[in-house]
Amino acid sequence: MAYRLDExxxxxxxxxxxxxxxxFNKHSELGLTPTQFAALVRIGEMGACSQNLLGRRTAMDVATIKGVVTRLKAKGFIQLSPDPGDKRRTVVSLSAQGQEVIDQLHAFGEKVTEETLSPLNEPERKVFLDMLKRLT
Amino acid sequence: MAYRLDExxxxxxxxxxxxxxxxFNKHSELGLTPTQFAALVRIGEMGACSQNLLGRRTAMDVATIKGVVTRLKAKGFIQLSPDPGDKRRTVVSLSAQGQEVIDQLHAFGEKVTEETLSPLNEPERKVFLDMLKRLT
DNA sequence: GGTTATTCATTTGTATACTAATAAACAACC
DNA sequence: GGTTGTTTATTAGTATACAAATGAATAACC
Incomplete structure (x- = not known):
């Protein structure tokens, strides 16, 4: 069987x-990228944490999460503060503005997920997601 | 139902x-990235073509394919030549070295595909790939 | 307590990936 | 045949993504 890239x-x-x-970009209102969105939603789930831990929990290496945090801070969605108990750490937490948009982010995320999965019906989606998770 | 990033x-x-x-990187012998690999395999499938067309057939925009072609050329796998019938075009084709490694690339690609899909059994792989293709 | 190892954050360098703008060449059309 | 529109390629700018190196701080351990 010949090797076919498309397969x-x-x-x-x-x-x-x-x-x-x-x-994602078509629906995006807040000017966030998928990566920035993931980091912001994760902070909402986890609460405040160190920058590197946030990276690990969103599958971003230290260089990537650094840039994402910088841009989320510049956009006003998060705030940074020193960790009182560990001088190495920078604590990342939601700003007031960040808190306010969390619900909006979730609604937005559901819309993106829905449209992305629209070619599959409900039982197919479940099967597909279960298999895809096994490939992570 | 709460919104969960992991889902x-x-x-x-x-x-x-x-x-x-x-x-991919673990098995990579020729120092190619997944993107460079895809472009090179595609040239092998299509034969010589313009740089932009190669980009379209590998889902890369003009800026991305430009960089990929530059690096494949630097590595000696492809050659560039002007199109006799269209002065705008740059024709991209396999070099002798590129021709020589095509079979090796296919064997390598099959190994990567096999390991990537290893969490799924044979019937699952078919179902999964069919559904994934519908999401492209 | 002092050595060793680990963790945290930053920085540099390379490689996608996309947008937008530009210039040159070509095609369509009246 | 000249205007209009499209295609090709390049360039600049922004944003992941990863590897590797660095320095500072902390943890582990004898």
Whole structure:
């Protein structure tokens, strides 16, 4: 059987990611990227935490989370403060503005998820997500 | 139902992509990235074509394919030549070295695909790939 | 208590990925 | 045949993503 790029999981994953990004950007109101969105939602879930821990919990390495935090701070959604008990750490937490948009983010995220999964019906979505999770 | 980042298709797709990238790099012998690999395999499938067309056939915009072509050329896998019939175009084609590694690339790609899909059994892989393709 | 190892954050460098703007060449059309 | 519109390629700017190196602070351990 000949090797066909269009049948390879890596290539198709990249295409699916691209499509998701397009859908995300089309609906985006707050000017957030998918990555910034993920970090912000995660802080909402976790509460305040160190910058590196936030990176680990959102699957971003230290260099990536650094940039994401910088931009979320510049946009006013988070605030940074020194950790009283550990001088190495920078504590990341939601700003008042960040708190205010969390519900909006969730509604937005649900819309993006819905449209991204729209080619699949309900039982298919469950099967698909279960299998996709096993590939992480 | 509360919104949970870990259940969102966009976030899980990103994680799956990351894992695939790690597997790809672990096995990579020729120093290619997944994107460079895709472009090179595609040229092998299509034969010579313009730089922009190659980008379209590998889902890369003009800026991205430009960089990929530059690096594939620097690594000696492709060659560039002017299009005799269209002065705008740059024709991209495999170099002798590129021709030589195509079979190796296919074997490598199959190994990466196999390991990436290893958490799924054979019938699951088929179902999964079919559904994933519908999300592109 | 002092050595060793680990963790945290930053920085540098390389590689996608997309937008937008530009210039040159080509195509369509009246 | 000249205007209009499209295509091709380049460039600049922003944002992930990862590797690797660094310095500061903390933890582990004998």
């Amino acid at each position: 390879q999981i890596g290539y198709i994953l990249r295409l699916a990611n691209q499509r998701h990004g397009l859908i | 969102q298709i966009g976030y899980i797709l990103r994680l799956a992509n990351q894992r695939h990238g790690l597997i």
